[in-house]
Each structure stands twice: as C-alpha cells, then as structure tokens.
Amino acid sequence: MKIGIDQIGFYTPNKYVDMVDLAHARKQDPNKFLIGIGQETMTIADQTQDAVSMGINSTLRYLDQIDKDKVGLLIFGTESSVDQSKSASLFVKTALNLSPQVRTFEVKEACFGLTAGLMMARDYVYSHPDKTAIVIGSDIARYGVNSGGEVTQGAGSISILVKKDPQIMELNEGHSAYSEDINDFWRPNNSKLAKVDGKYSTQVYLDFFTKTFNQYKKEQKLATKDFDALIYHLPFTKMGLKANRLAVEGEEEETTQRLQDNFEASKKWSAKVGNIYTGSLYLSLLSLLENGNLTPGARIGLFSYGSGAMAEFFSGTLVEGYQSKLNKEADQALIDQRKKLSVAEYEEIFNNSLLDPEDSITLKSDEVKGKWYFAGTKNDIRQYSVN
Ligand code: HMG
Numbered sequence: 096m097k098i099g100i101d102q103i104g105f106y107t108p109n110k111y112v113d114m115v116d117l118a119h120a121r122k123q124d125p126n127k128f129l130i131g132i133g134q135e136t137m138t139i140a141d142q143t144q145d146a147v148s149m150g151i152n153s154t155l156r157y158l159d160q161i162d163k164d165k166v167g168l169l170i171f172g173t174e175s176s177v178d179q180s181k182s183a184s185l186f187v188k189t190a191l192n193l194s195p196q197v198r199t200f201e202v203k204e205a206c207f208g209l210t211a212g213l214m215m216a217r218d219y220v221y222s223h224p225d226k227t228a229i230v231i232g233s234d235i236a237r238y239g240v241n242s243g244g245e246v247t248q249g250a251g252s253i254s255i256l257v258k259k260d261p262q263i264m265e266l267n268e269g270h271s272a273y274s275e276d277i278n279d280f281w282r283p284n285n286s287k288l289a290k291v292d293g294k295y296s297t298q299v300y301l302d303f304f305t306k307t308f309n310q311y312k313k314e315q316k317l318a319t320k321d322f323d324a325l326i327y328h329l330p331f332t333k334m335g336l337k338a339n340r341l342a343v344e345g346e347e348e349e350t351t352q353r354l355q356d357n358f359e360a361s362k363k364w365s366a367k368v369g370n371i372y373t374g375s376l377y378l379s380l381l382s383l384l385e386n387g388n389l390t391p392g393a394r395i396g397l398f399s400y401g402s403g404a405m406a407e408f409f410s411g412t413l414v415e416g417y418q419s420k421l422n423k424e425a426d427q428a429l430i431d432q433r434k435k436l437s438v439a440e441y442e443e444i445f446n447n448s449l450l451d452p453e454d455s456i457t458l459k460s461d462e463v464k465g466k467w468y469f470a471g472t473k474n475d476i477r478q479y480s481v482n
Contacts, residue, residue: 098220099261099411101227103381104156105426107251107368108144109462111136111433112441117246120438128246133332133362137369138433139441140235140250142448143460143468146175147183148479149252150233151190151467153374156425158191161256167226168219169199172208172373174282175234176201177477186479187231190467205280206328207401208232208373209253214407216257217266227258232373236330237449239288240442247331249369253377262420263384264395264411271310272407273303280402287449296402297334303406304338304398311396311408319343320350322410323393324357326379328400330370332362335379338398360387367430373401384413385423391415432463 114134118125128134140149150171171184182201193199202211209232216228233252238244279296282289304327312318325342327335339358343351361383365371371378376399383395393413400406436444452458452471460468462482470480 096221096224097260097265098217098257099265100255100263101258101261102157102161102256102420103263103377104153104254105251105364105378105381105429106149106152106156107138107371107429107433108140108149109433110139110141110436110444111367112139112436112438114246116438121241121245131333132246133336133366134246134369135366137246137248138250139436139444140448141444142450142452143458143462143470144235144250145177145469146173146233146235146252147177147186147477148467148469149250150183150187150231150254151479153233153252154187154191154229154231154254155465155467156254157256161227163191163193165225165227166193166197166229167223168216168228169193169197170212170215170228170230171199171201172203172212172230172232173201173234174203174205174208174372176203179284183233184231186477190479190481204405205401205403206330206372206375207399207405207407209255209377210399210407213255213257213266214270220257220259224259227256230255230257232371232377234372234374235448236370236372237288237445238291240445242288243293244289244291247370249371251368251371251374251378253371253374253381255377262414263417264380264413267394267410267412269311269315270407270409271307271314272405273306273310274405277404279404297337299404300330300334300400301338301341303400303404304408305341307406307408308342308396308398311410319346319354321394322396323353323389324361324383324387325354325396325398326358326361326376326383327398328376329362329365329379330375332366335362357383357387357389364426364430381421381426384417385421385426389413391417
C-alpha cells in the first residue's frame with residue numbers, strides 16, 4: 096500500500112530580526128552569522144503566538160482541501176509544550192472542529208517529535224486505509240537574548256496530512272534509527288530557555304547522520320548516487336551543509352553537484368525562519384519542493400535529529416503532479432510579510448514572551464485576519480482566539 100504525505104501546511108509568526116543587525120549589536124562580523132552559521136533572518140514569536148496557535152495556523156493552510164470526516168488521528172509533536180498534562184492537540188482539535196472520534200495526543204523527543212508522529216501516522220493509515228492522520232510539529236526555539244545559541248532561534252509550525260495514495264510524497268519501505276542517552280541539548284521543567292552544549296551537539300548530529308545514513312544504504316542496498324536529494328533537520332543551515340559535505344565525500348561530480356544544488360534549494364526557507372525544532376526537517380522538504388526542480392519519481396532521503404538524542408534516516412518518492420499541491424507564492428508571502436524588528440524591539444518582545452500574562456487579561460494579536468492566537472488565561476485555562 097502506498098502511504099505518505101498528501102498535504103503540507105506551513106506557518107511562521109509575523110516578526111523577524113535581521114542577522115546583520117544582530118551581528119552589529121553583538122559586535123560580531125556579520126559574515127559569521129550569514130556564512131558561518133548560514134542564517135539571514137529569524138522569526139520572533141510575541142506573547143500571542145505559542146505552539147498551539149502556530150499549529151492551528153499551519154493546519155488551516157490546507158484544511159479546506161481535505162475530508163475532515165476521514166481524519167482519525169491527530170498527533171502534535173512539540174518541545175514548546177503549553178501544559179504539563181493536557182495535549183496541545185486538544186486545543187487544535189477544537190479550533191479545527193475535528194470529530195470527537197479522533198484519537199489525539201502529544202509526543203516529545205526534541206526535534207524528532209514530528210518524525211515520531213509521521214511514523215505512527217503511517218502505521219495507523221496502514222491499519223485504517225480509509226482514514227487519514229494529521230501530524231503537527233510546532234515550536235519556538237529559545238536560547239535567550241545574548242546567549243551562545245541566540246542566532247539559531249526561530250518559530251514556526253509544519254502540519255502534514257498522511258494518507259493512502261498521497262499526492263505529494265510516498266514514504267518508502269524501511270528506516271534506520273539510532274539513539275543514545277546524552278546531554279547535548281535539553282530544557283528543564285523550570286526553564287523556558289533551552290540549555291545546550293553547542294559544539295558537542297553539532298558533533299553528535301554529524302555522528303548520528305553518518306550512522307543512520309550508512310545503515311539505511313546498507314539495509315536498502317542503495318548508494319549515495321541513488322538519491323536525487325538529501326535533506327536534513329536544520330537547526331541552522333550550516334549544520335545541514337556539514338552533513339551534506341559528509342554525504343558527498345568521494346562521490347562523482349554529477350552526484351555531488353546534484354545533492355549540493357538540492358541542498359541549496361532545501362535550506363532557503365530555514366535561512367529566513369530559523370530553527371523551528373520539530374518542523375525543521377519538513378520545512379526543508381517544503382523548501383526543496385518549492386525552490387528546487389525535482390521530477391516525479393525522485394527519491395529524497397530525510398535525516399531527522401532530536402537532541403537527547405534520537406535520529407532516523409528514511410526516504411520518500413515524489414508522486415506525479417506533486418507540484419499542484421504546493422503554494423510557493425503563499426509561503427514566500429508569509430515570510431516576506433513579516434515585520435522587521437530592531438534588535439531592541441526584538442529583545443523586548445522576546446523577553447516579554449517568556450512571561451505568563453496575568454490571569455484574566457485578554458491579549459490582542461497584530462496578526463492578519465484569520466490567524467489564531469493565544470489570548471491569555473482565564474482561571475489558568477489557556478484561551479485561543481482568531482483575528
Ligand atoms: P559559536 O561559538 O557561536 O560559533 O557556536 P563558532 O565560533 O563555532 O562559529 C560558527 C562558524 O562560523 C564556524 O564555522 C566559524 O569558522 C564560522 P565552522 O567551523 O563551524 O564551519 N565563522 C565565520 N565564517 C565566515 N566569516 C566569519 C566567521 N567567523 C566565524 N567572519 C553554535 C555555534 C552552533 C554551537 C551555537 O550557535 C549553538 O550552540 N547553537 C545551538 C545548538 C545547535 O543548534 N546545535 C545543532 C545540533 S543539535 C540539533 O540540531 C538539535 C536542536 O535543533 C534541538 C532539538 O533537537 O530539539 C538544537
């Protein structure tokens with residue numbers, strides 16, 4: 096049975112900081128951020144955007160094109176959870192008016208959450224071929240103003256519809272997974288900011304990529320040249336570039352060029368949005384499909400990495416007519432329409448977003464009409480509204 100990605104919805108909040116401005120403010124050479132890290136701008140979420148509201152907004156990008164009655168599973172992957180008990184997916188389910196018969200819950204393993212959900216959704220559709228599954232990855236990457244990881248922040252959400260006979264990409268048989276209990280990046284319950292051992296995290300990422308990629312090729316009897324594109328979880332785009340350099344080591348020029356060109360296309364959106372944790376690999380996929388030139392039948396290898404750490408390599412095949420399911424203009428517009436913040440404005444908005452609003456205060460959003468937002472709490476219960 097062919098199962099895979101039928102729809103991809105993307106959302107990122109409406110403000111950003113330019114890396115050149117940030118470099119000047121931090122007394123760094125702008126090329127360190129632009130080339131050394133590989134980021135141009137990063138999205139900033141204000142107090143009214145959280146994992147839930149962003150997840151609603153990304154799913155609304157395609158909801159009117161699907162049969163809502165067929166959705167039997169809704170999984171929410173996040174490491175920016177809004178509650179220690181209740182799943183973010185229940186707020187989403189209500190906002191989207193999905194059936195009460197939907198099985199719904201939240202999953203967590205750092206940036207691996209959406210991939211975990213995608214694999215569960217594939218198994219679900221396999222055993223319920225007439226049903227579909229929505230899988231959301233939604234996160235705000237926060238290291239803190241003036242921190243070592245500051246240039247690798249970002250905010251956004253990807254929502255995916257998984258279905259039989261998908262219209263974008265079939266998931267191929269097989270996968271290779273690898274995990275180890277390590278401390279490269281984590282976020283204790285008492286902190287809204289991530290803790291990170293930055294250099295170590297980049298080494299583990301590359302080590303897990305090599306392990307899972309080689310294992311996958313061995314098990315599936317494939318060579319690097321058999322992939323039309325390789326895409327990566329992109330905490331910052333230079334990270335993926337380093338992994339891609341490892342992938343093409345010793346390959347013929349044609350393979351090297353093809354994989355490099357497709358990597359360039361896959362990093363375009365992330366270079367502007369920043370790290371969106373769980374959704375990041377799938378933002379790479381969207382960027383590749385919208386900015387690259389792949390033909391149906393192309394085989395794409397996907398590397399998913401979540402700190403802590405868990406990695407998986409798997410692949411998909413593009414289906415005939417996949418281009419008609421994308422909306423590059425709308426995705427580009429979402430990124431272009433963000434308002435530029437000065438560094439001082441960013442710092443204020445960022446620090447304010449770390450505070451829980453006083454109970455019973457109603458927050459207002461400056462997002463455009465139709466976008467959902469967090470409107471504050473009433474009796475400590477989170478409220479969501481639409482503009
Ligand atoms: P740093 O100390 O700011 O940067 O840390 P650096 O000194 O290592 O420099 C970065 C690069 O810029 C270097 O290139 C420099 O040479 C270059 P590289 O050696 O790496 O190729 N550079 C310049 N290039 C051009 N012109 C110049 C210039 N100056 C320097 N003038 C670090 C960087 C990534 C460690 C930091 O930002 C950080 O801690 N970020 C957060 C952690 C992170 O993103 N880790 C990634 C792997 S873990 C992961 O992906 C999981 C994650 O998404 C979380 C999850 O799973 O939930 C994070």
